[in-house]
Amino acid sequence: xxxxxxxxxxxxxxxxxxxxxxxxxxxxxxxxxxxxxxxxxxxxxxxxxxxxxxxxxxxxxxxxxxxxxxxxxxxx
Amino acid sequence: xxxxxxxxxxxxxxxxxxxxxxxxxxxxxxxxxxxxxxxxxxxxxxxxxxxxxxxxxxxxxxxxxxxxxxxxxxxxxxxxxxxxxxxxxxxxxxxxxxxxxxxxxxxxxxxxxxxxxxxxxxxxxxxxxxxxxxxxxxxxxxxxxxxxxxxxxxxxxxxx
Numbered sequence: 001x002x003x004x005x006x007x008x009x010x011x012x013x014x015x016x017x018x019x020x021x022x023x024x025x026x027x028x029x030x031x032x033x034x035x036x037x038x039x040x041x042x043x044x045x046x047x048x049x050x051x052x053x054x055x056x057x058x059x060x061x062x063x064x065x066x067x068x069x070x071x072x073x074x075x076x
Numbered sequence: 077x078x079x080x081x082x083x084x085x086x087x088x089x090x091x092x093x094x095x096x097x098x099x100x101x102x103x104x105x106x107x108x109x110x111x112x113x114x115x116x117x118x119x120x121x122x123x124x125x126x127x128x129x130x131x132x133x134x135x136x137x138x139x140x141x142x143x144x145x146x147x148x149x150x151x152x153x154x155x156x157x158x159x160x161x162x163x164x165x166x167x168x169x170x171x172x173x174x175x176x177x178x179x180x181x182x183x184x185x186x187x188x189x190x191x192x193x194x195x196x197x198x199x200x201x202x203x204x205x206x207x208x209x210x211x212x213x214x215x216x217x218x219x220x221x222x223x224x225x226x227x228x229x230x231x232x233x234x235x236x
Binding site: 027 | 146152155207212
């Protein structure tokens, strides 16, 4: 292995740029899906929007705008 | 760009937009355009999709595999995910970068073939030749090459 000790990138077998960049996008998509799932868990566990926002490092308005429609839709 | 699109092609773009919205995607991407063609619209593009076995469920399955492979390449195993309903978005999805790239290729294909009307068959070739986004990895999962798809479309168009 010829991994660069600083970056951890293995220069002997680098990913092809198109594949590497696609992986970056896939990670973002995965993060979004995990955020959806874990926000639902947090609300279920009684967390407030403010607490969730602090934990996600965003404003309360941002997290409310993004996630509250799901709960409105689920409400009877 | 849209004035030379046939009504069939406009219909495909519209169905792709609906698919993107239904899946909660923020933007309409190339894969939504391919999913739209996987409903086998009438004409050469639909017939080629059918002959290659590219039904909606097959394309969707391949998309899931492509996503998993993209994560695995960087050492991430897809964790089990709850089957949540997709995010509801206020606006209909706008055209994303990979869809724009595909439509540019689609237009080039039609122009290169000296055709004024841009149709679904040009879209299928345009998608196959798109290097951005999920398309290259998706074709790999499906065991297809851009050249192979182009050839199939050309044969089908000649057959009429």
